[in-house]
Amino acid sequence: MRYLLRDVTTMSVRGLRLVTRDLDAMITAVVLPVIILLLFVLVFGGAVDIGTGYITYVTPGVILLAAGFGAANTALAVERDMSSGMVERLRSMPVAAWTVLTGHVVASLVKNLASTAIVFGVSILMGFRPEATPWEWLAAVGVILLFVAWITWLAALVGVLVRSPDAAGGFTFGVMFLPYVSSAFVPVETLPTWLRGFAEHQPVTPVIETVRALLSGSAGPGGEAALAVAWCLGLGLVSMVAAGLAFRARR
Amino acid sequence: MTAIVTAEGLRKSFARRDPASPPVLDGLDLELEEGAVLALLGPNGAGKTTTVRILTTLLRPDAGRATVAGHDVVRDASRVRELISLTGQQVAVDDKLSGAENLTMMGHLAHLPRRAVRDRVDALLTAFDLADAAGRRVATWSGGMRRRLDLAAGLLTRPRVMFLDEPTTGLDPRSRQALWDVVRGVVADGTSVFLTTQYLEEADRLARRVALVDGGRVVAEGTPAQLKREVGEAGVELVLASPADAALVAPALAVPTPEGARVRVPTDGSVAHVRAVLSAVEATGVVPEHWEVRAPTLDDVFLALTGHAGQERAARPAGVAA
Incomplete structure (x- = not known):
């Protein structure tokens, strides 16, 4: 335990190097979110009439969607470590081997921070005019990162459990649907009743609403924000503990 | 000499995952002397990797006891991990990092003093003839270079025992030779080596005991010499048309009747002995399809000692490298 901080640091440096040198991961982090943003604003944007500019409405959703795509890279990277002999080697050394997961999560957080900045940048160029104070900005990014942390720990869990890269890749499919069936791209009122029930009570909707409220400077998202934080922290902790236990159990 | 690695009565079964599978380890005993090389030689599925995984604390035995430098591998696992290094069947290095980055990372994970990491990494890169490529990504390296880096990663801490699980499988002859030289150097520096291999030649070249x-x-x-003597230095091998022919020929040569159509007679390789063998074959009236004089192989040693060929066992627990 004396070396825990050093191990986590070493693993984080490794995770960051692996991500920044992975062409797939970089395209997913840098290019894909921008394409999705353009797609939603330029292609669907004209048809969706929700009162305000669609770009203002959709930007937070694009960021969360991108986090889901990026998480698949994390699942893949963890799966690779589990099956490539890397974890075996670490387990035969006097290090806390699970820190290898922490390394991938830290890398994912940094990567998503960059994606978030890029999406906001492009979005502002295209006419998005957030009216948030610096504190509200900070809070919005904080909520986004909490969401990313949850999704990434979930991806790490998937990476530990699956036994092939294909199965790890299939993870994207699952998490991709959460933002679609939420208030990320269309108001939930426009959904059929049975779907609305799910959309209103799944974690992505409060996260989206909180980020939206913070960015538009409309004060006091209170309850929604508490719900968003509770969802992300709760699911994040559960995913993290489950990933840790699965990592220990899988031999 | 004192034993640095011991195993007594190791048993391990993966029957929980696959009830039909036989135990992977069925009372395995062994001992590695300090400063020596022990080769565990056997076919796929014999239990070599499972043995290594137990000795390196990755797997708990169902029964039996194993120690490294006097420490129990189950109860004292963390102490054992400080004394060993494991180089598994797969090359466990990061392709997207350079050679130097890989070793530096392992140096930090091995908890070397921060200031010592760089010197140790440079020394190992030079010793393993990797200094020129050190700055390039490992993805661009040859298989032999990657394997050498893999070994170097296990040597950052100067382990007491180095475990090598089939280190040369998949390497070309020249890389294999280079790797053997590296292992000899490691042994010369005082590290004991526990090696598994499918190749008799590898055990022969590296190990004091097999x-x-x-x-x-x-x-x-x-x-190695003792084991080979059990099957003779060389053998006359006859390939017959059918197992029935083999059943006719084998008794005439005073060797056990084989399962297949292949009969092997140990020989000293002298003209007189080979001629005597061929005459005996001729006297049976059976005409072999093919015959040759061959040095003993792992299969021959196996056949002689176990009565069956050393081929891969069919039942292998799913998802477990045996």
Whole structure:
């Protein structure tokens, strides 16, 4: 335990190097979110009439969607470590081997921070005019990162459990649907009743609403924000503990 | 000499995952002397990797006891991990990092003093003839270079025992030779080496003692020379048209009747002996399809000691490298 901080640091440096040198991961982090943003604003944007500019409405959703795509890279990277002999080697050394997961999560957080900045940048160029104070900005990014942390720990869990890269890749499919069936791209009122029930009570909707409220400077998202934080922290902790236990159990 | 690695009565079964599978280890005993090289020689599925995984604290035995430098591998696992290094069947290095980055990372994970990491990394890169490529990504390296880096990663801390699980599988002859030189150097520096291999030649070149494993237990142990003497230095091998022919020829040559159509007679390789063997074959009236004089192989040693060929065992627990 004396070396825990050093191990986590070493693993984080490794995770960051692996991500920044992975062409797939970089395209997913840098290019894909921008394409999705353009797609939603330029292609669907004209048809969706929700009162305000669609770009203002959709930007937070694009960021969360991108986090889901990026998480698949994390699942893949963890799966690779589990099956490539890397974890075996670490387990035969006097290090806390699970820190290898922490390394991938830290890398994912940094990567998503960059994606978030890029999406906001492009979005502002295209006419998005957030009216948030610096504190509200900070809070919005904080909520986004909490969401990313949850999704990434979930991806790490998937990476530990699956036994092939294909199965790890299939993870994207699952998490991709959460933002679609939420208030990320269309108001939930426009959904059929049975779907609305799910959309209103799944974690992505409060996260989206909180980020939206913070960015538009409309004060006091209170309850929604508490719900968003509770969802992300709760699911994040559960995913993290489950990933840790699965990592220990899988031999 | 004192033993640095011991195993007594190791048993391991993966029957929980696959009830039909036989035990992988069935009472395995062995001992590695300090400063020596022990080769665990056997076919796929014999239990070599499972043995290594137990000795390196990755797997708990169902029964039996194993120690490294006097520390129990189950109860004292963390102490054992400080004394060993494991180089598994797969090359466990990051392709997207350079050679130097890989070793530096391992140096930090091995908790070397921060200031010592760089010197140690440079020394190992030079010793393993990797200094020129050190700055390039490992993805661009040859298989032999990657394997050498893999070994170097295990040597950052100067381990007391180095475990090598089939280190040369998949390497070309030249890389294999280079790797053997590296292992000899490691041994010369005082590290004990525990090696598994499918190749008799590899055991022969590197190990002072060889333990032959089959069906999860050690079926023979000795120096390479002793083991080979059991099957003769060379053999006359006859390939017959059918097992029935083989059943006719084998008794005439005073060797056990084989399962297949292949009969092997140990020989000293002299003209007189080979001629005597061929005459005996001729006297049976059976005409072999093919014959040759061959040096003993792992299969021959296996056949002689276990009565069956050293081929891959069919039942292998799913998802477990045996």
